[in-house]
Amino acid sequence: MTAQPAAPDVFHLYDTTLRDGAQQEGLRLTVSDKLKIARVLDDLGVGFIEGGWPGANPSDTAFFAAAAAGELELRHAKLTAFGATRRVGARAADDPLTRALVDAQTEVICLVAKSHDEHVFRALKTTLDENLAMVADTVRFLTGEGRRVFVDVEHFFDGYRANPAYALEVVRAAAEAGAEVVVLCDTNGGMLPAWMGEVVSAASDIGVDLGVHCHNDTGCAVANTLAAVDAGVMHVQGTINGHGERTGNADLITVAANLRLKYGWPVLSDEHLARATSVSHAVAAITHVAPNARQPYVGQSAFAHKAGLHASAIKVDANLYQHTDPRLVGNDMRMLVSDMAGRANIQLKGDELGFDLSDRDLAARITDVVKQREMDGYSYESADASFELLLREQTDALDPAFEVQRWRVLTSDEVSEEGDSEATVKVRVGDAVVSRVGEGFGPLNALDHALRSALETEHPDVETFELTDYRVRILETGHGTDAIVRVLIDTTDGERSWTTVGVGTNVVEASWEALHDAYLWGLHTRAA
Numbered sequence: 001m002t003a004q005p006a007a008p009d010v011f012h013l014y015d016t017t018l019r020d021g022a023q024q025e026g027l028r029l030t031v032s033d034k035l036k037i038a039r040v041l042d043d044l045g046v047g048f049i050e051g052g053w054p055g056a057n058p059s060d061t062a063f064f065a066a067a068a069a070g071e072l073e074l075r076h077a078k079l080t081a082f083g084a085t086r087r088v089g090a091r092a093a094d095d096p097l098t099r100a101l102v103d104a105q106t107e108v109i110c111l112v113a114k115s116h117d118e119h120v121f122r123a124l125k126t127t128l129d130e131n132l133a134m135v136a137d138t139v140r141f142l143t144g145e146g147r148r149v150f151v152d153v154e155h156f157f158d159g160y161r162a163n164p165a166y167a168l169e170v171v172r173a174a175a176e177a178g179a180e181v182v183v184l185c186d187t188n189g190g191m192l193p194a195w196m197g198e199v200v201s202a203a204s205d206i207g208v209d210l211g212v213h214c215h216n217d218t219g220c221a222v223a224n225t226l227a228a229v230d231a232g233v234m235h236v237q238g239t240i241n242g243h244g245e246r247t248g249n250a251d252l253i254t255v256a257a258n259l260r261l262k263y264g265w266p267v268l269s270d271e272h273l274a275r276a277t278s279v280s281h282a283v284a285a286i287t288h289v290a291p292n293a294r295q296p297y298v299g300q301s302a303f304a305h306k307a308g309l310h311a312s313a314i315k316v317d318a319n320l321y322q323h324t325d326p327r328l329v330g331n332d333m334r335m336l337v338s339d340m341a342g343r344a345n346i347q348l349k350g351d352e353l354g355f356d357l358s359d360r361d362l363a364a365r366i367t368d369v370v371k372q373r374e375m376d377g378y379s380y381e382s383a384d385a386s387f388e389l390l391l392r393e394q395t396d397a398l399d400p401a402f403e404v405q406r407w408r409v410l411t412s413d414e415v416s417e418e419g420d421s422e423a424t425v426k427v428r429v430g431d432a433v434v435s436r437v438g439e440g441f442g443p444l445n446a447l448d449h450a451l452r453s454a455l456e457t458e459h460p461d462v463e464t465f466e467l468t469d470y471r472v473r474i475l476e477t478g479h480g481t482d483a484i485v486r487v488l489i490d491t492t493d494g495e496r497s498w499t500t501v502g503v504g505t506n507v508v509e510a511s512w513e514a515l516h517d518a519y520l521w522g523l524h525t526r527a528a
């Protein structure tokens, strides 16, 4: 086996799920989704999170404003604003889009610059010299404002093929103006691994730190990224689950796991790497893009073995049948269908929520319950509140604030001012049994009103509870209207927000379960 290159002193894992990843067909991220994904990325331990393009679209501007207002506290990652070099013929200091980058208040800014001569002529409709001036002026202005500046040179590999001297000239202009890293982008995704080294080496001669940004159009995004690393880049860009337009971007988890486990480079700590599987699943739950079971390292099938011939041999030595230990990435070897990782992960998760699950029998029992629930369609990766309720139930640490005796809801085509649905909820609260009717638009809204009304005398805190998001996913397609549905509900009390999950063949039943958990968790943790 060939020896791997030594790790550079500084190495950047740069995530662009929120910007380039969000270009994926059919993907829509709200500001709240973006904040959630950013927190998950921080848990993975990436160095940089590109949040979007402030000034270019209102939701990205709102995201940076929310982050600056304290809604996003990052422990590891630096939030990065993305933007373009100034307009043709303007001054960077006077360009409103350049200003918007400064206003985003991030320490790091990533600028995109043209490096392919034909794109300068046809897209920018300007001269090669003016493009160089745009790069230099914008980088100088932003570094003058105290920002660390990375420059994405787009279409660099195609540009190098068409006009190598000019493509390199753009890299030099960015470097001389003070860019900390120049990122070579395979924007069209047409490169192959064997072609990467020569181009990266040519840019290396300029003497600036280099990065790489690959798309997966040849199915080689990860391989091209590694080839660029071999040629000396110290900064890699990618997205969680390979999200991105067309065939997607380099999957940052696969890249990071390869660098950590195959190269032995400390790009992520062991603890962070062990969260990779849950991070991948959490992002899938938020983006509503079903996880790819065959995704390297973190896919459900990544370490799945069909029972049979291999079964007994695997028991003797599992390492004979897998390329790495799945626990290192928070995944699990499976002989049967089970979605969530095993006991170690449950213990880790329990720790995180303040539960001592060091007792092996207890942890194994809870793992069995979780596996069973996940087979039934539950997903706890993003529903921490439901998971905590499950742990409390299993450890007899739940003293429920209320118990539901019965519920029902009617929806009709008659729409009044109060809505089209009427719900009745009967609950035991303390010593009293309370029955209330609630009206609303849609069954969930009516149930929410009825439950809130039944609880408010004994638990006035419910007044602060607000449902902020509601997502439904059909799990078993092909069954038509009989399909199993999973509902995720996000709730806030103004200070905290939490997510709960419900599952059923009936969307109302699944919604009710998630709603019930939302109130139970909210009241339990406020009382505690």
Ligand SMILES: [Zn+2]
Binding pocket: 020, 187, 213, 215
């Ligand atoms: Zn891209």
